[in-house]
Amino acid sequence: MAKIKISQAANRERAPEIYRRLVAEYPDIHCTLDYHSPFQLLLMTILAAQCTDARVNIVCKDLFKKYKKPQDFVDAPLEDIEKAIHSCGFYKNKAKNIVATCGILLERHGGEVPRSMEELVVLPGVGRKTSNVILGECFGVPGVIVDTHCTRLTNRMGFTKSQDAVKIERDLMKVWPKETWTLFSHCMVFHGRAVCTARSPKCSACCIRDLCPFPDTKEGQKIAK
Ligand code: SF4
Numbered sequence: 433m434a435k436i437k438i439s440q441a442a443n444r445e446r447a448p449e450i451y452r453r454l455v456a457e458y459p460d461i462h463c464t465l466d467y468h469s470p471f472q473l474l475l476m477t478i479l480a481a482q483c484t485d486a487r488v489n490i491v492c493k494d495l496f497k498k499y500k501k502p503q504d505f506v507d508a509p510l511e512d513i514e515k516a517i518h519s520c521g522f523y524k525n526k527a528k529n530i531v532a533t534c535g536i537l538l539e540r541h542g543g544e545v546p547r548s549m550e551e552l553v554v555l556p557g558v559g560r561k562t563s564n565v566i567l568g569e570c571f572g573v574p575g576v577i578v579d580t581h582c583t584r585l586t587n588r589m590g591f592t593k594s595q596d597a598v599k600i601e602r603d604l605m606k607v608w609p610k611e612t613w614t615l616f617s618h619c620m621v622f623h624g625r626a627v628c629t630a631r632s633p634k635c636s637a638c639c640i641r642d643l644c645p646f647p648d649t650k651e652g653q654k655i656a657k
Contacts, residue, residue, distance in 0.1 A: 529557030568614030581624030
């Protein structure tokens with residue numbers, strides 16, 4: 433991955449325009465997990481690790497018909513939960529994490545999903561990315577969500593030079609306006625799927641082509657369409 437150097441001041445200046453154009457390009461932008469409560473989203477984000485949101489949505493349709501609240505997961509035989517989530521991959525670990533997380537929700541939070549990063553990141557199977565999804569989506573607390581699309585696109589756009597999620601999150605928090613953090617992150621996913629794909633980004637058709645340094649790099653000239 434080409435390391436693109438742009439000053440923090442320049443990044444702060446161009447970030448709002450990049451955001452404005454991407455939001456205009458994807459007016460239907462949203463979290464691609466179909467959840468109906470913070471509890472559902474919490475479990476879905478645990479299941480979404482190394483799995484597609486589309487698969488998680490399918491699995492959770494049946495899962496949430498059978499198990500509706502934390503107590504239902506704690507009371508269920510572990511093998512039943514493993515079977516229900518099998519197709520999401522890493523099902524043994526994910527089932528264990530779901531049951532342990534539900535136990536903590538009951539013990540410490542009255543069965544509710546906590547509203548702070550500190551309380552969320554200690555739940556089994558929940559990291560900063562998951563916590564930021566929940567905080568931003570359910571509680572209106574802006575958070576930068578660093579996934580594989582965000583990592584690739586923000587490196588190409590020159591917002592960061594890191595591949596480390598925590599460092600990227602920190603870099604983006606410095607240059608993206610705070611109120612845009614959650615939606616800007618979703619923009620990365622939508623744009624990453626539609627245009628700025630991993631193997632052959634369609635730079636010539638990209639709405640932020642003039643604001644992105646990647647097509648002018650050696651790597652960009654090799655792979656961009
Ligand atoms: S110009 Fe190319 S590399 Fe930059 S965001 Fe658009 S598609 Fe991605």
